[in-house]
Amino acid sequence: MRPCIGAAILGATGLRARFERARPTSYVAYSRYGVDTRTPDVASTFLQRLLEREGPIVVIDLEATCSRDDTVPKKKMEIIEIGAVAVDASLRPVDAFQAFVRPLRHPRLTDFCHQLTTITQQDVDQADMLPAVARSFGAWIDELGATQWASWGMFDRMLFDRDCRFHGIASPLPPTHINVRPCFEAAFAAGPCPDWARRHLPWARASWQTTRSISTQPETTQPMHAADAPWNRPMPDEQFQLMRAILAAPSPIGIEGAMTYGVLKPRLEEVALPGWQVHQFLGHAGIVMDTHPGRDDLPKVMLIGHADKIRMQVRSIGDDGKIWINSDSFLPTTLIGHEVKLFSEDPDQPGRYRVIEGGTIEALGAIHFADSAVRTGDKGVKKEQLYLELQIHGDNKKRQIENLGIRPGDSILLDRPIRRGFSPDTFYGAYLDNGLGCFATTEVARLVAERGGTSQVRVLFAMASYEEIGRLGSRVLAGELAPDVLIGVDVNHDYVAAPGVGDRRLPPLEMGKGFTMTVGAIASEQLNRMIETSAREQGIPMQRDVAGADTGNDGMAGVLASVDCAATSVGFPIRNMHTISETGNSRDVLAAVHALTATIEALDAIGDVPRSLRDNHPRLDQAEPLAHQGAAKAEGNGAN
Numbered sequence: 272m273r274p275c276i277g278a279a280i281l282g283a284t285g286l287r288a289r290f291e292r293a294r295p296t297s298y299v300a301y302s303r304y305g306v307d308t309r310t311p312d313v314a315s316t317f318l319q320r321l322l323e324r325e326g327p328i329v330v331i332d333l334e335a336t337c338s339r340d341d342t343v344p345k346k347k348m349e350i351i352e353i354g355a356v357a358v359d360a361s362l363r364p365v366d367a368f369q370a371f372v373r374p375l376r377h378p379r380l381t382d383f384c385h386q387l388t389t390i391t392q393q394d395v396d397q398a399d400m401l402p403a404v405a406r407s408f409g410a411w412i413d414e415l416g417a418t419q420w421a422s423w424g425m426f427d428r429m430l431f432d433r434d435c436r437f438h439g440i441a442s443p444l445p446p447t448h449i450n451v452r453p454c455f456e457a458a459f460a461a462g463p464c465p466d467w468a469r470r471h472l473p474w475a476r477a478s479w480q481t482t483r484s485i486s487t488q489p490e491t492t493q494p495m496h497a498a499d500a501p502w503n504r505p506m507p508d509e510q511f512q513l514m515r516a517i518l519a520a521p522s523p524i525g526i527e528g529a530m531t532y533g534v535l536k537p538r539l540e541e542v543a544l545p546g547w548q549v550h551q552f553l554g555h556a557g558i559v560m561d562t563h564p565g566r567d568d569l570p571k572v573m574l575i576g577h578a579d580k581i582r583m584q585v586r587s588i589g590d591d592g593k594i595w596i597n598s599d600s601f602l603p604t605t606l607i608g609h610e611v612k613l614f615s616e617d618p619d620q621p622g623r624y625r626v627i628e629g630g631t632i633e634a635l636g637a638i639h640f641a642d643s644a645v646r647t648g649d650k651g652v653k654k655e656q657l658y659l660e661l662q663i664h665g666d667n668k669k670r671q672i673e674n675l676g677i678r679p680g681d682s683i684l685l686d687r688p689i690r691r692g693f694s695p696d697t698f699y700g701a702y703l704d705n706g707l708g709c710f711a712t713t714e715v716a717r718l719v720a721e722r723g724g725t726s727q728v729r730v731l732f733a734m735a736s737y738e739e740i741g742r743l744g745s746r747v748l749a750g751e752l753a754p755d756v757l758i759g760v761d762v763n764h765d766y767v768a769a770p771g772v773g774d775r776r777l778p779p780l781e782m783g784k785g786f787t788m789t790v791g792a793i794a795s796e797q798l799n800r801m802i803e804t805s806a807r808e809q810g811i812p813m814q815r816d817v818a819g820a821d822t823g824n825d826g827m828a829g830v831l832a833s834v835d836c837a838a839t840s841v842g843f844p845i846r847n848m849h850t851i852s853e854t855g856n857s858r859d860v861l862a863a864v865h866a867l868t869a870t871i872e873a874l875d876a877i878g879d880v881p882r883s884l885r886d887n888h889p890r891l892d893q894a895e896p897l898a899h900q901g902a903a904k905a906e907g908n909g910a911n
């Protein structure tokens with residue numbers, strides 16, 4: 272038996288195991304096929320219905336050109352063997368396909384490739400190229416009537432799609448894909464190879480022991496208690512520097528291009544899979560990376576961060592050289608004494624912008640000039656007292672300012688890029704709100720791409736404008752692209768550390784305790800359940816926030832745009848919001864990134880997301896009675 276056929280059968284082993292050990296939390300997928308999730312044999316029932324409706328599953332394993340060094344770059348690896356098995360309703364092999372493929376870009380196999388795959392140069396020299404092999408493979412699949420296929424991980428799917436595009440042919444694979452690797456790991460991670468596998472596949476036990484020793488790959492998730500889980504480790508410097516670059520981009524409300532076009536678009540294009548495309552817009556600088564442009568037949572999942580920053584603006588220029596400003600959404604007192612940058616459009620060359628550094632925001636000049644009520648704190652600083660100090664002196668102070676071309680409406684931004692904080696995994700600086708949401712959304716795009724992308728959902732990674740003045744940009748994105756699922760990604764508050772709010776009885780959100788998920792307002796209970804389940808299955812820490820009539824962020828975009836979609840918002844607790852010293856915890860950010868990635872994978876596994884959402888709205892008339900549970904501390908829920 273060729274190794275690739277054995278690997279395909281092992282994939283079928285994992286597929287069957289996943290269904291036999293499936294968790295009831297996967298109710299959405301089960302309900303799609305009319306299965307009562309309360310029955311003990313729900314998984315086998317689901318599997319039987321699945322195969323009755325969809326036909327057999329084709330499980331494939333590919334071999335590709337490769338090298339120990341970079342002689343064969345990963346992006347230019349080519350298929351050199353296709354191995355596949357078809358499995359019936361019992362998920363046991365009933366037919367097989369195997370063929371070698373002659374590569375075009377690197378026709379000579381490296382010694383490393385031969386040793387790794389056992390494929391010889393003669394095997395590929397005598398083989399047909401991919402177009403001919405794909406026709407034979409497609410005919411075999413058509414004869415089976417298969418409408419779904421599976422592979423170990425996502426690399427094979429990405430490689431097959433990429434090679435088909437390279438040769439200009441359509442992929443012969445069925446439309447629905449199943450990732451077997453997490454199925455296998457979820458089923459066997461804590462136990463031995465099952466008896467039925469040893470009985471029907473004698474080599475499966477040895478194969479499983481081998482797979483358990485494989486080093487962690489991008490699609491492998493770690494339990495929260497593992498010290499090497501990403502959300503339990505310090506953020507790597509390279510990742511932190513990307514986050515810093517995104518947050519440092521000067522992107523005041525209405526002029527967000529420095530972040531969206533200067534940092535986010537190049538990064539998204541760098542990590543994108545072939546075929547992904549960036550949408551651009553007429554009236555604002557928001558962008559959307561689309562995994563399946565033009566595929567309106569696929570359910571659409573939109574993640575939204577917002578790139579706009581609250582800013583101050585020039586109001587007028589005084590005779591003494593003071594530049595009077597507004598405070599926008601800042602508390603006036605928090606601005607005094609801080610360094611800023613002034614961005615000014617050249618009056619003589621509209622569209623050309625200049626920047627002035629070194630200015631500070633002032634209001635009183637000195638405590639000696641403040642009245643007693645201000646000195647004692649009984650009275651605050653009014654926004655009308657704020658001005659930009661450029662240290663102008665000498666004659667004609669107003670003229671000195673006017674000669675710079677500074678005019679009413681020019682934008683002013685706080686000047687404090689983030690840096691790592693004193694306590695472990697913390698960082699602080701200006702404009703975590705909401706460069707963090709854009710960073711997290713971009714990192715989710717990277718992880719999705721590294722795992723081979725999605726096949727059954729179209730993901731829209733959106734960077735919106737105008738959030739700070741009414742969520743105006745995100746509602747345009749939602750109106751234009753009409754997502755079925757929408758998740759706003761934004762900062763939240765650390766209520767535990769917030770001074771003076773204890774009597775408000777706010778949710779105990781706390782920095783360093785995990786990402787936040789909004790409950791209430793327009794938040795979809797079904798979507799929240801998917802997010803929470805995905806986080807729990809991977810051991811990712813999560814906190815529940817409560818919203819009343821409004822989530823307060825881009826999670827509202829669908830409703831505001833009159834688009835029917837399941838929506839919610841996810842965030843990260845920070846301190847000192849809308850100040851120059853906003854403070855966050857990188858573990859919370861990474862927790863959100865990995866939870867959102869897992870949620871996208873869960874949605875991709877469902878396939879018909881709109882139907883699942885329509886048919887599974889929660890019904891409180893089916894709620895079960897709950898009796899008193901005693902005074903003992905409940906296991907696993909942290910109750911006191």
